[in-house]
Amino acid sequence: AHLDRIAEVDEQVGAFLATDAEASLAAARGIDARRAAGEQLGELAGVPLAVKDVLVTTDMPSTSGSRILEGYMSPFDATAVARSRAAGLVSIGKTNMDEFAMGSSTENSAYRTTRNPWSLDRIPGGSGGGSAAAVTAFEAPLALGSDTGGSIRQPAAVTGSVGVKPTYGGVSRYGAIALASSLDQIGPCARTVLDTALLHDVIAGHDVHDSTSLDFAWPSMAEAARGGADPASLRGLRVGVVKQLQASGVQAGVRTRFEEALALLSAQGAEIVEIDAPHFEYAVAAYYLILPAEASSNLAKYDSVRFGLRVEPAGGGTVESVMSATRAAGFGPEVKRRIILGTYALSAGYYDAYYGSAQKVRTLIQRDFSSAFERVDVIASPTAPTTAWRLGEHAGDPMQDYLNDATTIPANLAGIPGLSLPIGTAAEDGLPVGLQLMAPAFEDARLYRAGSAIE
Numbered sequence: 001a002h003l004d005r006i007a008e009v010d011e012q013v014g015a016f017l018a019t020d021a022e023a024s025l026a027a028a029r030g031i032d033a034r035r036a037a038g039e040q041l042g043e044l045a046g047v048p049l050a051v052k053d054v055l056v057t058t059d060m061p062s063t064s065g066s067r068i069l070e071g072y073m074s075p076f077d078a079t080a081v082a083r084s085r086a087a088g089l090v091s092i093g094k095t096n097m098d099e100f101a102m103g104s105s106t107e108n109s110a111y112r113t114t115r116n117p118w119s120l121d122r123i124p125g126g127s128g129g130g131s132a133a134a135v136t137a138f139e140a141p142l143a144l145g146s147d148t149g150g151s152i153r154q155p156a157a158v159t160g161s162v163g164v165k166p167t168y169g170g171v172s173r174y175g176a177i178a179l180a181s182s183l184d185q186i187g188p189c190a191r192t193v194l195d196t197a198l199l200h201d202v203i204a205g206h207d208v209h210d211s212t213s214l215d216f217a218w219p220s221m222a223e224a225a226r227g228g229a230d231p232a233s234l235r236g237l238r239v240g241v242v243k244q245l246q247a248s249g250v251q252a253g254v255r256t257r258f259e260e261a262l263a264l265l266s267a268q269g270a271e272i273v274e275i276d277a278p279h280f281e282y283a284v285a286a287y288y289l290i291l292p293a294e295a296s297s298n299l300a301k302y303d304s305v306r307f308g309l310r311v312e313p314a315g316g317g318t319v320e321s322v323m324s325a326t327r328a329a330g331f332g333p334e335v336k337r338r339i340i341l342g343t344y345a346l347s348a349g350y351y352d353a354y355y356g357s358a359q360k361v362r363t364l365i366q367r368d369f370s371s372a373f374e375r376v377d378v379i380a381s382p383t384a385p386t387t388a389w390r391l392g393e394h395a396g397d398p399m400q401d402y403l404n405d406a407t408t409i410p411a412n413l414a415g416i417p418g419l420s421l422p423i424g425t426a427a428e429d430g431l432p433v434g435l436q437l438m439a440p441a442f443e444d445a446r447l448y449r450a451g452s453a454i455e
C-alpha cells in the first residue's frame with residue numbers, strides 16, 4: 001500500500017531519492033513467511049521505513065543529497081538501519097535532504113525539490129524534509145532522520161508530524177555521513193508520539209562502532225509514551241518557558257498556538273515557570289562557527305580518490321587540480337560557503353577568536369540549561385519561529401535560514417534531547433505549528449511521557 005502511495009503522490013511531493021519496490025516487497029514477504037512459520041516477531045516487524053539519505057545502506061545509493069556522492073554504494077548498513085532491519089522493519093527508500101544536511105528547507109538538495117504535503121508551494125523544512133514529507137504524505141509510517149541543529153524537529157514542526165532528537169550519544173552515528181560530529185544525532189520521525197517512541201526503542205543503545213555512543217540502560221520510550229497517554233499525568237509537571245526563545249521573530253500565529261498549549265498544560269495541573277537563559281541569544285552565532293569548523297574537517301575526505309565523483313580537468317591534471325575540479329563540480333554553494341567559513345575560523349591566528357570563543361559560548365549555554373533544569377522538569381518552546389515558508393522565499397539569503405534555527409540549536413549545543421509535536425495551525429496561513437519539549441540528558445523518556453499527554 002505504501003509503495004502504491006509513493007507511486008501516486010511522490011512525483012509531486014518529491015520525498016524520495018531512491019526506492020526499490022521489488023526488494024522492499026521481497027523483504028516484506030520474508031517477514032510474512034517468518035511470522036507464518038510461528039516466529040515471535042517484534043511490534044514493528046513488517047512496518048515500512050523511510051531512511052534519510054544521510055544514513056548509508058547497502059540496498060540503495062547513499063548520497064547525503066550531494067553530487068559528490070552520486071551513485072555511491074556503501075559496503076555496510078548504518079547501525080540505525082541495521083537495527084531497524086533486525087527488528088523486521090522494511091526499508092522502502094532513501095529520502096531527500098539538504099546537501100550534507102546543511103539547510104532548513106531541503107532546497108539545498110543537489111537532486112530534487114521536496115514539497116510540503118500541506119501546501120505544495122511550501123518548503124517541507126530541512127535538512128530532513130524528505131523524511132518528514134514522506135511521513136506526512138502517508139508514503140511511510142516511520143522514518144529515520146539526523147539532527148545537528150534541528151533537522152528532525154523543524155521539518156516535523158512545519159509538516160505537522162512528530163520528530164525526536166535523542167540525547168547526544170543515545171543512538172549510534174555509525175554509518176551516518178558526518179556533518180558536525182559533536183552535534184550530529186540520529187533519531188526517529190512519525191505521525192504520533194507513540195510511533196516515534198517505538199522506532200526510538202529499536203535504534204537506541206550502545207554501539208562499539210561509535211566511540212561517543214552511550215553505554216546506558218535506556219528505559220522503554222514506548223512504555224513512557226503509553227504511560228503518558230492520560231493527560232492527568234501532567235499534574236505537577238514543571239514546564240519551563242525560556243524568555244529568550246519567545247523573543248522577536250516568532251510569527252504571531254505560532255505564538256498564539258504556543259500560548260494556548262501552555263494554557264492547556266496549566267489547566268491540566270502543570271506548573272509554568274519562566275526561565276532566563278541569558279546566553280541563548282548567542283546560540284546561532286556559536287553554532288554557525290562550530291558547525292562549519294567541524295564540517296570543513298569532516299568533508300575533507302571527499303578528495304576525488306576515496307569516494308564518489310572524480311572530475312578530470314581538460315588536458316589531464318595534477319592531484320590538486322583533479323581534487324579542485326571535483327569539488328568545484330561536486331559541492332553545491334551552501335556546502336562551499338560552510339567549508340570556507342570553517343577553514344577560515346580554524347586558521348592560525350583566528351582559532352581563539354572564533355572557534356575558541358564559540359566553544360566558550362557553548363559551555364555557557366550548557367550551564368543555562370543546567371540551572372534551568374534545577375527548577376523545571378521540561379522546557380517548552382515553539383519548535384520553529386515560523387511556519388513553512390514558500391519555496392524560493394529565502395533564495396540568496398542564507399541568514400534567514402540560519403535565524404530560523406534559533407529555537408532548535410540550543411539543544412544540540414548542550415547534547416540534550418528534544419521532541420517536536422504538532423499543536424494545530426497558525427491562523428494567518430493555516431500551516432502546522434510545532435511544540436518543542438526539551439529535557440535533561442538521558443531523560444528522553446520524560447519527553448515521550450509529556451508529549452503523548454499533550455498530543
Ligand code: GLN
Pocket residue numbers: 101102103104126127146147148149150151152179291401405
Ligand atoms: N538548519 C541547520 C543547518 O543548516 C540544520 C542542520 C541539521 O540539523 N542537519 O545547519
